[in-house]
Amino acid sequence: MTAVRTLDPITTEIVRSAFSAAADEMNATLIRSAYTPIIYEMKDCSVALLDADHRVLGQSAGLPIFLGNLEICTRLTEEMYGREGWQPGDVWIMNDSYLTGTHLNDMTVFGPIFVDDELVGFAACRAHWLDVGAKDPGGPMDSTEIYQEGIRLGPMKVVDGGVQRRDVADLLGRNSRFSYPAVGDLGAQIACVRTGQRRLEAIIAKYGKETIDAARDEIFAQTERFERAAVAAIPDGVYRAEGSLDNDGNGTDPCWVRLTVEIRGDEMTIDLTETDDAKHGPVNCGEAQAISACRVAYKLLINPGNPPNGGAFRPLTVEVRRGSMLGAEEPYPCQWYFTPLGLLIDLVVKALADVLPDQAAGASYGDSMVIGITGIDHRNGRPWLDLEPTVGGWGAWRGSDGEDGLINNVNGSLKDLPIEVLETKFPMRMTEYAFRTDSGGAGRWRGGNGIVREYTIDCPEAQLFLWFERSVTPAWGLAGGGDATPPVVVVNPNTGHERRMLKASRVALVRGDVIRTMTGGGGGFGEPRERDPEDVRRDVRNRHVTPEAARDVYGVE
Numbered sequence: 001m002t003a004v005r006t007l008d009p010i011t012t013e014i015v016r017s018a019f020s021a022a023a024d025e026m027n028a029t030l031i032r033s034a035y036t037p038i039i040y041e042m043k044d045c046s047v048a049l050l051d052a053d054h055r056v057l058g059q060s061a062g063l064p065i066f067l068g069n070l071e072i073c074t075r076l077t078e079e080m081y082g083r084e085g086w087q088p089g090d091v092w093i094m095n096d097s098y099l100t101g102t103h104l105n106d107m108t109v110f111g112p113i114f115v116d117d118e119l120v121g122f123a124a125c126r127a128h129w130l131d132v133g134a135k136d137p138g139g140p141m142d143s144t145e146i147y148q149e150g151i152r153l154g155p156m157k158v159v160d161g162g163v164q165r166r167d168v169a170d171l172l173g174r175n176s177r178f179s180y181p182a183v184g185d186l187g188a189q190i191a192c193v194r195t196g197q198r199r200l201e202a203i204i205a206k207y208g209k210e211t212i213d214a215a216r217d218e219i220f221a222q223t224e225r226f227e228r229a230a231v232a233a234i235p236d237g238v239y240r241a242e243g244s245l246d247n248d249g250n251g252t253d254p255c256w257v258r259l260t261v262e263i264r265g266d267e268m269t270i271d272l273t274e275t276d277d278a279k280h281g282p283v284n285c286g287e288a289q290a291i292s293a294c295r296v297a298y299k300l301l302i303n304p305g306n307p308p309n310g311g312a313f314r315p316l317t318v319e320v321r322r323g324s325m326l327g328a329e330e331p332y333p334c335q336w337y338f339t340p341l342g343l344l345i346d347l348v349v350k351a352l353a354d355v356l357p358d359q360a361a362g363a364s365y366g367d368s369m370v371i372g373i374t375g376i377d378h379r380n381g382r383p384w385l386d387l388e389p390t391v392g393g394w395g396a397w398r399g400s401d402g403e404d405g406l407i408n409n410v411n412g413s414l415k416d417l418p419i420e421v422l423e424t425k426f427p428m429r430m431t432e433y434a435f436r437t438d439s440g441g442a443g444r445w446r447g448g449n450g451i452v453r454e455y456t457i458d459c460p461e462a463q464l465f466l467w468f469e470r471s472v473t474p475a476w477g478l479a480g481g482g483d484a485t486p487p488v489v490v491v492n493p494n495t496g497h498e499r500r501m502l503k504a505s506r507v508a509l510v511r512g513d514v515i516r517t518m519t520g521g522g523g524g525f526g527e528p529r530e531r532d533p534e535d536v537r538r539d540v541r542n543r544h545v546t547p548e549a550a551r552d553v554y555g556v557e
Helices: 009-033 073-083 167-176 179-207 209-232 287-301 338-351 419-425 531-539 547-552
Strands: 044-050 057-060 091-094 106-115 118-130 157-159 238-243 256-266 267-270 317-318 370-377 382-388 428-435 451-457 462-466 488-490 503-510 514-518
Touching: 009 057, 009 118, 009 179, 009 209, 044 073, 044 179, 057 256, 073 091, 073 118, 091 179, 106 179, 157 167, 157 179, 157 256, 157 503, 179 209, 238 338, 238 428, 256 338, 287 317, 287 338, 370 451, 370 514, 382 419, 419 428, 428 503, 531 547
Parallel strands: 267 317
Antiparallel strands: 044 057, 044 118, 091 106, 091 157, 106 118, 238 256, 256 267, 370 382, 370 462, 428 451, 451 514, 462 503, 488 514
16 A cells, blocks of 8 residues: 655645746746737736646636636547547647637637656646637627637647647638737747646656645645635525526527525535526527636635635536526527626625625626727728727625726736727727716725726728627625616717617727727625715715715715
């Protein structure tokens, strides 16, 4: 019988930090090498270092919606091609929505890591590609089937035995309206994987595989103990919540997300099976992303300060119904897969708010609120595309106001596009960027405000695409806190040609047209009349609250 090696705590912590540092270096390589602003400025990407059993060793700051999701790509590839399918020097790519759970723009690139001919782990990264050949630039707002959303790849080798496959790079470049940056971003992702391979090889060379394995097992075991203790502190029971999206982008009917959270001892089960069937519009997602969204909600409430790893989600079970909006199958469209997931995350928190009052927050503004503007740049004759999410308000919680002007919880560390970059790269101007006064829900702790972001077109012709959500079910408050103001988008405001819309495709624009986007705020927490009057007066001075709202809602002159 082989004795199990135990490590001292100092070595364990050194190895833990080494895993995290390796992931951070992978992320830095990707961002610094990328060709498109959506990656190098907005940081729409995520990376992970995995062990040989596809468990997370380290994951850098990135999009929370990919939490624990990159390993599904290596697992599925191994299921399809066998353990012997992994060979030194290989790098793979995939983006199939029904496998990865996300939309086709999110390309996942990954490769095995070998030491002395033994498979010891994987390096993986995911990044949003600006265009993957969908029927509309960047991705359609009104697709009705997956085939309209771009090139779809199951797992395939993009580097074979250390030699990059020119045929695959050519295929990907030919299927993008922006082929040069697409191939450049592919190279950045391959470099990211190579960085992860080198770093794990170096860690093992320094400490030895036996030590690394023992440290990993202890890290996973520690994390699991912490997680289970936190879940066990929640009263046993079944907790429910439901909410709806405005529509699926093609119809007018609401799309319902329904869930139950069951706590039994140190186990949590999130049941999504009563959610609506898959929709004909692009609000569906693959099962893998529904599980990731539940993991985000779980970490918002359970030890949020502990970085996730292979032991983090052992107390959590997620049940998804195949054929539902959160378990989509071919041919249902998935372009805006994250829309129901932002709602799902808020609903998990709402379901547990009464038993976790110190951890729960009011709902956030809810969606990524995407604007796309495209056309031909008259300055150089080249096609251009600005595709960006828009920040909004987060919900307040006991002890703190919600954050103003922050990206939604699906996207985490994603950045908005700087005005200087936007005006340099694209033929338009940003004529206003400000907080949206009174958009956050009132409360003893105020919900965060949304923002106003106004664009003016400077080229002869362009087209507008919009995906703004949560107008019918805006961010709700908790414990007596008020609901937030929903989003609004106005084209050519305060003119005889004013038009209001939230979801739109191929809206014709000309030079001088103005698009004014206004995102929603976050829900409030606690009774508004209990808010400290000095806080209300400071809000008025900072233009977060109008004098009228201070008087009528908060009772402060």
